[in-house]
Amino acid sequence: MTVEKRGIVIIGGGPAGLAAAISARENGCEDVLLIERDRILGGILNQCIHDGFGLHTFGSSLSGPEYAGRFIDRFQELGINVMEGSIVLSLDENRVLSVSSREGYRVIQAGAVILAMGCRERTRGAISIPGRRPSGIYTAGAAQNLINLENIMVGKRVCILGSGDIGLIMARRMTLEGAHVEAVFELLPYSSGLPRNIQQCLNDFNIPLFLSTTITNIHGKDRLEGISVAQVGQDRCPIPETERYVPCDTLLLSVGLIPENDLSRDTGIELDPKTSGAIVDDAFMTSIPGIFACGNVLHVHDLVDWVSLEAASAGAFAANYVRGIKEGRSSIPVSAGEGIRYTLPQAISGRMDLTLSMRVSAPWRNRTIVIKDGETEIKRKRMVRLHPAEMIRVDLKANDIASCSRLEVSVE
Amino acid sequence: MKKGYDVTIIGGGVVGCAIARELSRYDLFVSLIEKESDVGLGTSSRNSGVIHSGINYKPGTLRAKVDVRGNKLMDKLCRDIKVKMKRIGKITVAKDEKDIPTLYRLKEQGEVNGVPGLKILDQKEMRKIQPGVSGISALYSPSSGIVCPYGLTIGLAENAHDNGVHFHLCQEVSSIETLTDGGFMIRMKSGTRLQTQVLINAAGLFADSICRMAGIEEYRIYPCRGEYYVLDKRLNGTIKTLIYPAPRTDDPGLGIHLTPTVDGNILIGPSAEYIEEHEDYACTAEIMKSLREEGHNLLPDLQMSDFIRNFSGVRPKLTPPEVGGNSDFVIEDRRDINGFINLAGIESPGLTSAPAIAEMVLSMVGDHLPLRPNVHFSPDRKGSPFFFSELPEEEKKQLISENPNYGEIICRCEKITKQEILDAINNPLGARTFVSIKYRARSGMGRCQGGFCMPRITKILRDEFGLSPEEFILRSRTSPLFVGKVREGDQK
Structure with a gap:
């Protein structure tokens, strides 16, 4: 099979990949190729139609697509190569990638690789919620995708487990679209979302947040009919006498994000069990020379502004690397x-x-x-x-x- | 046009579908009635997927007979209907000296049943097969294996369909009338009626209800649930063989154990608990906790993030809770009701036994109807259900260049291509639910549990198959996924 040679290959066209690509190009790498699995650039920002992005970077509150748009404009201005609708099936320690798309199957030898695959949501299975398995249970991000990008309404009477930012944003979004959000339940004694989102998405809409509370059972044979919730003690175990039933037809889960390192693991990159991302040095290089990581695939960020900054830095180091400037271990x-x-x-x-x-x-x-x-x-x-x-x-x-x-x- | 069907099977589980396929070898007009929106949605898809060798069953019982025979038939069958199976063998482990007599008893029993290659292993030999396993000795049965249980059921059904069997999905039987001039009139809840000469009860958990409709009162099914955890493929390869504890007599199942699946996951389970409702597929906090603990005991490398899903299945037991244990399968041609072939209590090893049960039932059908070969019968399942991700690189490249749909990945965790999703949606049975697609293509079975592919499959169903959001269902008409559009007035 023919092997194409490329300078820097960036995996993922979300905020991290875009910023890394722009920076790599601006720092002198002529041959930058970005691989994005979706048909369009922007990553998860495309479904984040709320505002609040870019306060640090641009000094104004942009929507997700607007924030991505500023980077996409610059990316295109620089004429950086991109393969859209393409997925990296494998990456080896010599930086050889196999990439699949409708246009064909390609094998690419990269001078440097920047991992920018972002993160995915934790699921019901990952947190072992007991009960039945009816329809009507979604991760908050999947619901956000369906509502904002596909014009599909997932339900009318909603409970949300987990006070992660996407869950909070979705509490407001569902309310604005006419659904009734019963409550947000959080296992921890404090919210795991940003304080500004608690105010703007819950308090402003009178949606209650119950801390130290979790789901103990899921009811409904076919479609979700309700959930049982209970307060938890200091050991985070439910206190049976506090159990109560909350009727709902939809449950959204916002119970954490996991850096998407399936590819990194298969490549043999050393991961940090605490971040679930790669172990990197101050040049954002992983345990495999020439492979860099940045953004949410490295560790889950709270603000996209920090993702962009970190990725720009990683892009610059990757550009140095392909120029032969090695930082040394x-x-x-x-x-x-x-x-x-x-x-x-x-x-x-x-x-x-x-x-x-x-x-x-x-x-x-x-x-x-x-x-x-x-x-x-x-x-x-x-x-x-x-x-x-x-x-x-x-x-x-x-x-x-x-x-x-x-x-x-x-x-x- | 003949008056109704020659043979009608009630129940689209693995047994019903195996019978349907077996009968399709002959010039018979056969139909199968299934209350769910697809075949294999009950007990047949909710189990360990183990091909049992036959060491666990009393000699002379039907269970022993059909299991050993079914085991022998499995290789060719799976090749013909393109279903994943692997003969990975099994070790039944003696924890301490007390279990040793059990191993010898099982070996002797297995040999009487005709199980090939049985051998008692010492600790060293046992650990050669499965490094690190705790226990002092084991009985090795090389003919044990694993199969994709829903894949097997679907494969049998689709091949039966290829060969002319009519599948009536979403049809729940409400009454059975024995006709005076022979045969039966079956009425469905939907109002549909169907006439048949021979009627086969393969209703699994509802075999007793079907019996009662036909006037047979002697059976009662006691649902006994088993819960499982599914583990991430990260651990693929750590379990090389089936590992079972030496059975204790009071256990209604075969004990909680680890089972590798043909796709590279590992199952922990099943538990055994009698329940009230036949289809209560819940998972309970207490059992989930004990399964997690058991998992950590058996797999020291197990991490919390390796638990990706829970599910449960229900055994259709003929033995009530106060009795426990197992009773033999009921496979009978009812002399009191001419043309009624009755199957009841087909719990484990029903999956392994299904092809052999089908042979038995065929010979019973032969007592009622002439068996002339169906000259058009093809044992090979039509289409090419393979898993793209498992193909060699050159083949992938070739396929993508011929069909771009193979280049587009829809399920990122399992690397399932758009063409595989389209093939699953276009299945010959016409089942079109998310679960139907998942059971055929494996979409949504990975670690993100459909978070990524579900919206994408939704888009395909809407844009390429013209479904509106209200028509998207998880597994039945009563489990809609969505309530409608967010806004009216756009093209979507």
Whole structure:
């Protein structure tokens, strides 16, 4: 089979892939190819017709398609190559990809690969909800796709499990389209969505949010008829005497996002069990040289603005890589200490400025993020509010970390 | 035109469909009635998919006879009707010394039943077959295997259809009248009537209701549910053979175990609990928890993210809860009701036994009707139901260049192409539900559980088959997926 040679191949044409492609091109790589499985670019942003995108990047509140549109315009201006309606079936450690599309089956040898496949939703099966299996149960994102892109209404009387952002957005969306949203139920004692979405999508529409509550049973032989919900104790197990029945014909699940690393796993890329994404260094390079990762396939972001920034950075490093500028292995490990769920990158070189991304493990007020090398404090950042739903970014200067041997991030 | 059908089968499970296919070898006018929107939606699709060797059944019973015979027929059958099966063998494991006599008893029993190749393995030999398995010894039965249970049922049905059997889907029988000049008049809930000379009861969980309609009062089916977990394909290859604990006499099933599927998933289950309602396919918190614990015990590498789905199936048992255990299959040509062939209590190993039960039933039909060969019969299932993702690279390339629909992936987890989805939608039985498509093409069976492909299949059904949103159903007319359009007035 003939093998095509390409410079940088980017897998995924959502916000991460677009920003990575633009940056790779702007940083001097002439041969950038983006592979997108859908017929159009933009990824999940195409179905996110609500606003709130781009506040940091563009200083205005754009809808998903508008935000994507700005990147697509630039992408096209630069004349970057794209294969739409194409899916990568395999990628090996020598950066050989097999790609399938209606136009044919192709094998491509890439100088560098940027993984930008995004994430997918957790399902009912993944969280083991007991009960029957009637129709009317959807992940929030699938419902969003059907309603916003296909003009198909999924139900009339809706319950939502999980207070992830898509669930909150869909509570408002369903209400605006005439459905009655009974309530949002969240297992944790705090919301897993952004505070602004709680206000704008639930409070403004009088939709109740029940924290520390979960579904204990699903009723309905054919179409969903109702759910049983119960409060959970500190062990997150249902308290039987609090169980109650809520009639509904539709259940939307917004119970978490998982970086879509099936391809990465098959390639043999080392994954971090905490992020479910690749382990990367400060050049966003994975455990396999020449393969980079960015965006939600690396770790789930809260705002698309951060996805674009991270991807632009990964694109620049990939451009350097194909030019022969190798950053060298990063040998300074970065670990998550007290109060931190994860930090990224997992290892740094100490030779360049970088931004550490992290999430905390519980909500707090008036705490400090502290970065230490052993007992030596490198940086501290005072935070009025810390929330697991919000990603925290801390900038580090090369000067500060040049002589470090290991870094630990914690909340004090 | 003849007066009605020669033979009518009630029930489109694996047994009913195997009978339909067997009868289609002969010049008979055959129909099959199924209350659901597709074949194989009951017990036949909701089980471990195991081809049993026959070591577990008492010599001289029908179960022993049809299981061993069915096992032998399976290779050719699956080749003909293009169904995935694998002879991966089975080890029945003795946990401690107490189980050793059971292994020898099973070996002897199996040998009497005619099961080939049985061997007692010591721990070392056992671990050569399945590394790391705990236990001291095992009985190895090489003829055990796995098959795609819904694939088998669908394959039998579609091949029977190819050979002229009429399938009446979504038709629930409401009464059976024995006609004075021979034969039966069957009335459906829909108002449709159907006349037949010979009537075969293969109604599974509802075999007792059908019996009662025909005036047979002696059977009662006790539904006994088994719950399962489906594990991610990430663990494909960790289970190399079927692993069962040495059975304990009080267990109504064969014990909770791990079963690899032909597609590379692993099943944990089944539990065994008697229930009230015949089709209560719920999963319960307590059993799910115990299955998860059992899974972690048996598979140390198991992670929480490996659990991708739950399901349950229901065994049509003839033994009430207070008795427990199993009773023999009922396969009888009723002398009291001329032309009524009755099957009841076909629980495990019904899947393995189905082709042999079909042979038995055929000979019973032969006592009522002349069996002249159907000269048009073809044992090969029409069409080419293969899995594109499993083809070699060159073949994929060739197929895409011939038909671009093979280049378009609709189900990303299972890498199912648009052509495979179209073939599934265009199935010869005319079943057009999401479950029908899923059981034929595997769409939605992966780790995202249809989150990605469901909207895409919806789009295909609307744009290429002209369905409106209200017509999209999960598995029956009473399980609609959608309530309508969001807004009127656009083209969609």
